Amino acid sequence: MQDIAKLHKDLIEDQSLKMIIEEIEEKNGELSVKIRAEHLTTFLFQMRDGMQYLFKVLLDVCAVDYPGNDKRFVIVYHLLSIEHNLRIRVKVWVNEDDFVPTIKDIFSSSHWYEREVWDMYGILFIGNDDLRRILTDYGFSGYPMRKDFPLTGYVEVRYDAAKQGVVYESVKLAQEYRNFDCKSPWEGEDYILPGDEKASK
Template sequence: MTVLHPAPRYASNEGVSAAISAALGDMLLSTKEEHGEILLTVARDRIEDVLRLLRDEHEYQQLMEIAGVDYPSRPERFEVVYMLLSLTRNHRVIVKVTAGEKTPVPTVTTLWPNAGWLEREVFDLYGVLFSGNPDLRRILTDYGFEGHPFRKDFPLTGYVELRYSEEDKRVVYEPVQLAQDLRQFDFMSPWEGADYVLPGDEKADVPPVADPKTTDGPNKTGAGAKADAKAAKPVSEGAPAEKEAAAKEPGAPKPTEDRPDELPRSEKSRDTKGATETDKDIE
C-alpha cells in the first residue's frame, strides 16, 4: 500500500534563499549556501522579528537548537546560531547573529518555550547575555563556577577546583594546584618527527646502528663473562650418527679404509674377460 505524505523525501534549496531574502529585506545582512543548507546572517536587534516571520509565513515551525561559536579575534567575538526546521516542507535553515561580551541578544522565548533552556546553555558555556530571558542562570556548570568553559581563552585547568572537606563537612573551592606543570604537547606528525631537538634528547648519544657488531670468536657473546664461559662449553660429546658408528655390532663389515688393496688386473678395459680377472684368478 502506498503511503502518501505531504513532506517530500528531499527538499531542494532552489528559490528558498531568494524568497526569504525578499521577505526579510533590510533585516538580512548576508546569505549563502554551505554544505547543502542555507545560512542567513541577520541584524542582532531584529532576531525576534526574523524568526517570527520564518515561523509564521515560511512554515519553519520548530526551533531545533541554539548554539554558540567563539571567534576571539573579531570585534564581536560570538555568534549565536539558530537552527530551524520546517515539518511541512522538510527543509532546514540556519540563522546567525553576532554579539560581544557585553552586547545582549534579544530572547526568543516569546516564540518557542524551549528557547529558555537553549539560551541558558549558550550563556553558561560562552557568556552571551540574552535580554528578556526570564530565568538566565547556569544550567550545566555549578553555581560557584567561574568563567565560561567554551571560550577559546578559557584555561584547560580552569580557575578553581572543588573538593569535599572532611573538616568543614562541605564542598570547598580552592585555587587549582597541579602536581606537575601542564605539558604543552606538540601535535606534529609522529613519523616525520619534530624539526627541533626535544628536551632531553640532547643527552642521548645516537648508537651506530648501521655498523655491524662483531666479536673475536664464537664464544665471545658480548653479554658478559658468564655467558662467554657457558658458550665455550661443548653442547654434546658428539653427533648421534657418530655415537652409533662407534658401537660395533657382530657381523658388521669392516670399514673401507681397513680393507687390503685390490690386486692389479691382468688386462685393460678393451679385453672384457681379462679386465675382470686378477692375476690370482688366472693361477
C-alpha cells in the same frame, strides 16, 4: 515539499525581509542567514508563521567565539520545517557587551538553550528572567567556552564518597603535559625503541 534553492529564492524575494537579512549563504545543501540582533524576533516570527517557511521547530541555539573579530561571538539558531522538510541556520553576530533579545515567546524550548549559551559564553539575553548557571557550578567564575578562558587555576566541584559531601578543590589534569618529538620511528631515528634490539640479532 520545497528545496533549498526555492527557499533561497523566497527569502531574497520576500519584501518584508529585505531590510532584515544582511547575508544569505547556500553551501553544501544548507542555507545560512545572517541578521542583526535587533531584527532577530521579527525574522524568527516570519520563519515560524510564514506559510512558505513554517520553521516551527527550534533544534538548537549555540554560539562560537572568534576573539579576533570586530563582533566576537556568533549565536547560531538551527530551525526545522517539518511541513517542507527543510532546515535553516540563522546567525547573529554580537560583542561581549551586546544584548540579544530572548526568543522564548517564539520558541519555548529556547529558554534552556539561552541559559546554556549564557553559562558558557556570558552572552546576555534580554527578556529571559532565568539566566542561571546550568552546566557549571553556581559559584563558578568566568565562561569556559571563551577562547581566552584559562585551562588551569580554577577550582572544580566533585562529590567525595569518603566525606559524603561536595568538595571544592583545584583543577587537576588527569595527565601530565607531554612533549612529543613528532618523529616517526620508521624514518630511521637515532634512538632504540623497545623491541628493536631483537631485530638486530
